[in-house]
Amino acid sequence: MDGDAPRPPHRRFGEEGGRQSYGGYLRLPALLAQQQPQSQAPDELLFITIHQVYELWFKLLLHELEAVREVMSRGELWRARHLFRRVHAVERVLVEQVEVLETMTPQDFLEFRSMLEPASGFQSVQFRELEFLSGLKDERYLGSFRHAEEADLARLRRRLAEPTLWDAYLDALSLRGLPVSGDEIMNSLLTVARDRGSHDDLWQLAEDLLTHDETTALWRMRHVQMVERQIGTKSGTGGSTGAPYLRGRTRLHYFPLLWELRAWL
Numbered sequence: 001m002d003g004d005a006p007r008p009p010h011r012r013f014g015e016e017g018g019r020q021s022y023g024g025y026l027r028l029p030a031l032l033a034q035q036q037p038q039s040q041a042p043d044e045l046l047f048i049t050i051h052q053v054y055e056l057w058f059k060l061l062l063h064e065l066e067a068v069r070e071v072m073s074r075g076e077l078w079r080a081r082h083l084f085r086r087v088h089a090v091e092r093v094l095v096e097q098v099e100v101l102e103t104m105t106p107q108d109f110l111e112f113r114s115m116l117e118p119a120s121g122f123q124s125v126q127f128r129e130l131e132f133l134s135g136l137k138d139e140r141y142l143g144s145f146r147h148a149e150e151a152d153l154a155r156l157r158r159r160l161a162e163p164t165l166w167d168a169y170l171d172a173l174s175l176r177g178l179p180v181s182g183d184e185i186m187n188s189l190l191t192v193a194r195d196r197g198s199h200d201d202l203w204q205l206a207e208d209l210l211t212h213d214e215t216t217a218l219w220r221m222r223h224v225q226m227v228e229r230q231i232g233t234k235s236g237t238g239g240s241t242g243a244p245y246l247r248g249r250t251r252l253h254y255f256p257l258l259w260e261l262r263a264w265l
């Protein structure tokens with residue numbers, strides 16, 4: 001019978017079906033049609049591309065962090081740690097990528113900057129979703145989306161109502177029998193920190209949360225350095241004071257208790 005014949009080892013996977021192609025599977029015609037500069041400035045293509053790449057990574061991060069939240073609240077800590085490794089790797093790329101945009105001179109940016117008004121990173125829905133999901137819920141930012149699509153506003157409102165990564169970590173503590181109401185949380189965190197023999201998985205997971213927090217802060221610092229390099233003390237196209245506003249945001253923490261814990265150890 002033909003079906004019993006051994007397959008020749010050189011027969012390559014995928015030769016039989018032939019329904020899929022590289023560009024078709026990856027939807028490249030649609031993807032590569034989305035870079036549409038509105039000026040003649042040579043660096044506008046770079047500016048658009050880099051922002052789109054950020055938004056693609058934001059989309060993946062939201063997907064992975066939702067999964068992290070889910071598995072943490074179920075107590076599947078090993079799975080959360082596995083996903084955090086990916087999240088951290090992507091976040092390091094986000095920080096490094098700033099360098100690509102910094103190859104643009106401020107003079108070249110000025111060729112198209114005024115045309116961007118009043119748009120700015122303020123209006124990045126996915127960036128704000130990442131903040132809300134991580135635990136930094138600031139309703140005032142809904143105001144930046146007054147003119148946004150209703151679907152975007154709905155996404156943000158949903159994120160404001162949803163549990164955060166911190167809520168999910170508390171679920172994990174609670175499943176371990178550690179109390180998590182009100183004042184008890186710091187004691188539970190100290191128990192985890194001091195009894196690594198029993199709780200190392202919870203400790204490592206808290207460290208993963210902290211790395212997510214720290215890498216986000218690194219991105220904020222890198223972003224504001226780029227901003228100072230590009231526009232100095234000018235105010236932002238989004239209407240803020242620019243660098244001073246952004247400097248203030250570098251001090252934010254997603255998980256303040258994990259930072260405070262250090263003082264109690």
Ligand code: HEM
Binds near residue numbers: 120
């Ligand atoms: C030439 C490069 C850039 C400059 C000069 C710049 C400047 C600014 C300024 C001044 C703000 C404050 C809002 C305003 O008043 O306009 C801002 C906010 C923001 N930008 Fe940029 N930006 C640059 C590139 C980027 C890139 C590549 C991203 C990646 C997505 C980004 C994401 C954001 C986000 C998310 C915010 C809101 C931050 C917050 O509210 O905490 N920016 N940017």
Ligand SMILES: N[C@@H](CC(=O)c1ccccc1NC=O)C(=O)O
Binds near residue numbers: 051113116237
């Ligand atoms: N806010 C920037 C302009 C800017 O960078 C920007 C403009 C439109 C869309 C995204 C942007 N990126 C981050 O703010 C500025 O004030 O120069």
